[in-house]
Amino acid sequence: MKKIFIAFMLLVSLVFFEAPAEAAGGEFIIINKSNNQLAYYKQSKLVRTFKVGTGRQPSYTPEGKFKVVNKIKNRPYYSGNIPGGDPRNPLGNRWLGLNARGTWGTTYAIHGNNNPNSIGGYVSGGCIRMYDEEVEWLYNQVSVNTPVIITTSKSSFNSIAAANGYKVSGGASLPVTGVPSSSTVLKKGMRGAEVRNLQRILTNKGYSTKGIDGVFGPATEAAVKKFQKAKKLKADGIVGPATKKALGMK
Structure with missing residues (x-):
């Protein structure tokens, strides 16, 4: 009887035990609404930091621990009847859907945008906006089930990671990347x-x-x-x- 009980408890632990954050391979995303920045970690190290746009009101972009549950290239903008890939599409070229507030990647997402000037501000209905070039890079890095932490904090990204159970190494900050604001003259033959x-x-x-x-x-x-x-x-x-x-x- 004792052996049966021990076997039963082991089975229960396998079913209900929630693996620690490190079980995901040290890959995760943190979004800090206080400065509208997104950090991407891989192998428990901060790899890149981006400027993003978040909700027009503090409550619009949900806070908590979520996961990337779907990945879509050139998602149509259904409410505006605008096809994917159309320059008018406000969802840009990549969509990383999140399972926030009981949704399954259909309502909240990290996605591109057709208005680069909106990135960095409090501008959206709840999604996290990125420059198209940058969300395309991020899309190619992350996989489905990548953890995403959204918060409003004055702490560094490494401190936020530690508070959420991640053991990270390396520097706590990196320069924020973004579409360059330069005085470069653009003319025929140029690319980028x-x-x-x-x-x-x-x-x-x-x-x-x-x-x-x-x-x-x-x-x-x-x-x-x-x-x-x-x-x-x-x-x-x-x-x-x-x-x-x-x-x-x-």
């Missing part, structure tokens, strides 16, 4: 994140670049010239300080 940002802004303003691919080609140059002409700027197709200012680029 700033060109994609330019294409997104032009498209949103009604000047089609025939795609948002990060390549400053003939279509982007033509869109820039049309914008410059409309704003009574020198229509040379080169995006310098004056054109950037008119576009609202930082």
Whole structure:
């Protein structure tokens, strides 16, 4: 009888025991609403820190311990009837759904956005917004079931991690990455994140670049010239300080 009881208790422990945080392989995400930053940890080390946008009101973005329960590329914006991949889509190019407030990755998520100027502010209905280029990188790193901690705290990311049962190593902070605000002149032949940002802004303003691919080609140059002409700027197709200012680029 004693052996049966011990076997039964072992079975119960296997069913109900919640493994500690380290069982997830030391990969997790922390989002701190006090400064609107997201930290990505891998192998219990802080890898990258990003600027994000969170809820317009403190209650909009839920706080607690959650998990990434689904991953979607180019998710449609159903309420606006906007297909995935469309430049008008406010969900951007990647969706990391969270099981927050009894939902299953369909309501709350870490996702991209078609308005780069909103990143860093209190702007959303509850989701966590990132630059498209950065959420694409994060999407490629994390897997389903990656833990996500959302909080409002004055503590460092490492302190938040420790308070939630994670033993971390290395520095407590890293420079926050983001779409660079530079004085670089953009022109035909260039590639990269700033060109994609330019294409997104032009498209949103009604000047089609025939795609948002990060390549400053003939279509982007033509869109820039049309914008410059409309704003009574020198229509040379080169995006310098004056054109950037008119576009609202930082």
